[in-house]
Amino acid sequence: MPTKDSVRSAGPAATAARRESPARRRVLDTATALFYAEGVHAVGIDRIIAEAGVAKATFYSHFPAKQQLVHAYLDEQYRGQRALVDALAEDLAGEPAREVLLRIFAAMAEYGGQAGFRGCPFINAAAEFPDAAHPVRQTVQAHRAWFHGLMADLLGRAGDPHPEAGAGILMLLRDGLAVGCYLDDPAALRTVVEDALERVLPPAKA
Amino acid sequence: MPTKDSVRSAGPAATAARRESPARRRVLDTATALFYAEGVHAVGIDRIIAEAGVAKATFYSHFPAKQQLVHAYLDEQYRGQRALVDALAEDLAGEPAREVLLRIFAAMAEYGGQAGFRGCPFINAAAEFPDAAHPVRQTVQAHRAWFHGLMADLLGRAGDPHPEAGAGILMLLRDGLAVGCYLDDPAALRTVVEDALERVLPPAKA
DNA sequence: ACGATATCAGACAGATCTGTCTAGTCTGCG
DNA sequence: CGCAGACTAGACAGATCTGTCTGATATCGT
Numbered sequence: 239m240p241t242k243d244s245v246r247s248a249g250p251a252a253t254a255a256r257r258e259s260p261a262r263r264r265v266l267d268t269a270t271a272l273f274y275a276e277g278v279h280a281v282g283i284d285r286i287i288a289e290a291g292v293a294k295a296t297f298y299s300h301f302p303a304k305q306q307l308v309h310a311y312l313d314e315q316y317r318g319q320r321a322l323v324d325a326l327a328e329d330l331a332g333e334p335a336r337e338v339l340l341r342i343f344a345a346m347a348e349y350g351g352q353a354g355f356r357g358c359p360f361i362n363a364a365a366e367f368p369d370a371a372h373p374v375r376q377t378v379q380a381h382r383a384w385f386h387g388l389m390a391d392l393l394g395r396a397g398d399p400h401p402e403a404g405a406g407i408l409m410l411l412r413d414g415l416a417v418g419c420y421l422d423d424p425a426a427l428r429t430v431v432e433d434a435l436e437r438v439l440p441p442a443k444a
Numbered sequence: 445m446p447t448k449d450s451v452r453s454a455g456p457a458a459t460a461a462r463r464e465s466p467a468r469r470r471v472l473d474t475a476t477a478l479f480y481a482e483g484v485h486a487v488g489i490d491r492i493i494a495e496a497g498v499a500k501a502t503f504y505s506h507f508p509a510k511q512q513l514v515h516a517y518l519d520e521q522y523r524g525q526r527a528l529v530d531a532l533a534e535d536l537a538g539e540p541a542r543e544v545l546l547r548i549f550a551a552m553a554e555y556g557g558q559a560g561f562r563g564c565p566f567i568n569a570a571a572e573f574p575d576a577a578h579p580v581r582q583t584v585q586a587h588r589a590w591f592h593g594l595m596a597d598l599l600g601r602a603g604d605p606h607p608e609a610g611a612g613i614l615m616l617l618r619d620g621l622a623v624g625c626y627l628d629d630p631a632a633l634r635t636v637v638e639d640a641l642e643r644v645l646p647p648a649k650a
Numbered sequence: 651a652c653g654a655t656a657t658c659a660g661a662c663a664g665a666t667c668t669g670t671c672t673a674g675t676c677t678g679c680g
Numbered sequence: 681c682g683c684a685g686a687c688t689a690g691a692c693a694g695a696t697c698t699g700t701c702t703g704a705t706a707t708c709g710t
Contacts, residue, residue, distance in 0.1 A: 406636035414616030
């Protein structure tokens with residue numbers, strides 16, 4: 239059996255499995271923390287490379303420009319959120335879909351209560367990128383489309399007669415929850431969102 | 445009867461009635477358009493004074509620093525939104541409170557569908573200012589407290605048994621509506637938010 | 651006419667930003 | 681050993697940003 243390294247440029251699988259440079263990872267981790275905590279435009283390359291402990295030339299060998307780093311940051315957030323929620327849904331595969339929805343929102347509310355929570359990275363990034371055609375905005379769209387689809391799917395399985403309409407409402411609640419956990423009291427929002435879901439979701443099967 | 449100008453430093457009324465410098469107004473109008481459309485950090489002073497047709501010294505004679513301009517921008521947004529919504533509520537003084545709520549949300553959804561809509565200026569500004577103690581963030585808080593209070597008040601008058609709980613939900617819907625009108629399809633959201641309100645609000649009196 | 655005030659045009663300083671480039675170091679593999 | 685690739689340190693260019701300052705011009709009340 240060949241080691242990963244012995245398989246070189248032998249197809250897409252090899253490409254995907256290629257180990258990530260530690261310098262690149264450090265840069266992306268640092269950028270993720272800073273971009274999220276302070277905003278994309280407020281954080282300069284110099285600061286990222288200083289805090290990541292990476293030389294400038296190294297940075298530019300991994301990312302052609304800052305824009306690509308921003309895009310990589312958001313893309314990773316998208317993949318990460320998806321993986322997290324998908325894992326949660328898989329854990330609850332036996333539960334009724336309505337319960338899965340409740341748990342997803344509960345998880346989001348709990349996450350929004352953690353120290354350092356600063357809202358939804360996609361909403362925040364969209365605020366800084368007005369051009370809807372920008373790659374950053376396209377990742378935001380991808381994230382929204384995924385979440386909307388997931389909501390519609392779960393609503394359908396929960397017996398909602400109009401899953402698409404309901405998904406729109408759950409999207410409102412999701413965005414409101416993210417914003418509210420940043421700007422208002424996250425602890426209070428936990429019960430608020432529970433209450434909202436009770437009013438919005440189709441009643442649990444008797 | 446004295447003219448406005450003949451009354452000088454004769455009390456708070458005179459101060460409030462003092463005419464605004466046209467240059468200052470031009471600066472604030474230009475800044476409002478640019479900050480909202482492109483974000484605060486993305487727009488520099490040079491650009492604002494160029495597009496406002498104002499000299500740099502003039503700008504700095506009216507605003508000690510950019511921060512004050514940003515604050516003035518948000519403050520004016522806050523006052524403007526309040527005035528608009530209060531005027532709407534006054535127009536509908538005869539209507540039941542439930543109807544007033546529906547109309548407020550309908551107005552917001554319609555506003556969010558206009559070309560150039562780029563989300564809620566307060567949410568967007570908050571995304572760019574991480575420090576909760578910053579004056580900008582305090583204006584954001586003031587706006588949120590006002591809207592939350594208005595919602596609770598109207599819900600109370602609409603016969604909701606738990607107006608505070610309901611106001612939290614309406615806050616979720618408001619934030620979600622603003623974000624959604626920016627990032628999704630505003631036309632579709634009009635019916636979505638109507639639908640959500642029907643599920644959330646206490647039923648209309650028979 | 652005169653003085654106060656507002657405004658304009660633009661140079662300037664100092665910081666910071668992005669991105670390029672040079673030159674040297676370290677590491678692992680054949 | 682010898683070489684290739686990844687990395688480091690930091691100078692540098694060119695743009696841009698905030699904020700200050702000088703000096704000229706226009707307006708307006710008295």
